[in-house]
Amino acid sequence: MLKLLRNAQVKHILTKSKRLEIREQLESDLHQSKRELAQLTFHMQKTLKDSKLKHNEQTIRERYKKECKQKQDQIHTLTFKLEQLGLLTEGIEVDGETVETIVELTVGDKWVDVNRPIEIILKDGIIQDIRESRNEK
Template sequence: MQIIQHVVVKQVLTEKSKQQLFDKYHARKRQFEKECDQLQFELKRLEKSKNYPQGTLKKHFEKEIEMRREKIKLLDFQIEQLHILPIGSELKEKEVQALIEVKAGDLWIDQDLQPEIIIKDGIIEEIRR
């Protein structure tokens, strides 16, 4: 019989992976900033056209802009935390599901102990059970 089990994927922080995370966070931050600028531009353009109710339009755009600003704040926090983390730290990257084969007579492993896959610079370094 096969069962599905959650497996945590952790990344060991190295100089290379730390730089990649910085680059990824900065790229996402730039993207959100670009989206904010684009939304502000669209709001001004639509306000000039006067085809839409001004109050509703402005509220909708301000909500979208604020959501992106919150994401920018979160990215700033993540960048700040990444500066603090020492090389060799393990970061939870994601959670995946794996099919596990079980049969009568197998030792039942406590479900509180999730297996982990440890990755270092994109290569699986260890599988912990």
Template sequence: MSIRQPVSVKFILTEQTKQQILTEQRRQIEQLTAEMDQIEQQGKLALEQAMTQGGSAAQEVRQQIEQERNQRMEQREQLIQQIQQIQQIQQLELGTELQNMTVETMVDVNVGDDWGMVLMGSEIIIKDGIVHEIRRGGQPV
């Protein structure tokens, strides 16, 4: 019988991994900042056009602009908090295993299998973007 089971994906902290994480977070913040600037510019133009149509249209446009701006600011703040967490990661010892994500796999379960080992699940260990080790039930495969 086959069952679906979550697989923990962890990465081994290396200097390269630290830099990749930080670079990606900074890129995302820069992208959000650029989107906010673009929304601001587009909003000014849309507001000017709406003002010529009347007060209610201008008010709707103003609300939409504010909503978009607030949404981007929230996303940016979340990324900044993540960077603070990453700075904590920077202080961790190289070689530390960190949880990254969970994926799902199919596992064959047979009569006589140790159910405890099946429940322990599997792990995929990544080092510098390459699968470094696969563990099943805590033991290397």
């Protein structure tokens, strides 16, 4: 017997409860990102007021602006995902996480394409289907 590691893409069938779960996670992530952006702004102002670092003011501003821009982009992305979630119809498959699985092979088994991940389809946390991915990876 031979054991192979193989990627599996978990997909969720969108239901009312899954939509609510995704919305709550996105809203939580959005709230956290906004809080982190506010903290970055506060820390930038505090650091700039520090008299010992006046000679590095431009460098400090650039560093914090870069970090703030990344957070603003993250906030924009999360907001967009929340808007798009409202447009999705129930019953479609939504990508979830990727997990590693172990495939057991014995002599006489059909060879599997290890470059093609398995899809595990869940509906409200219950496995509905396990199939080879339709997309080449």
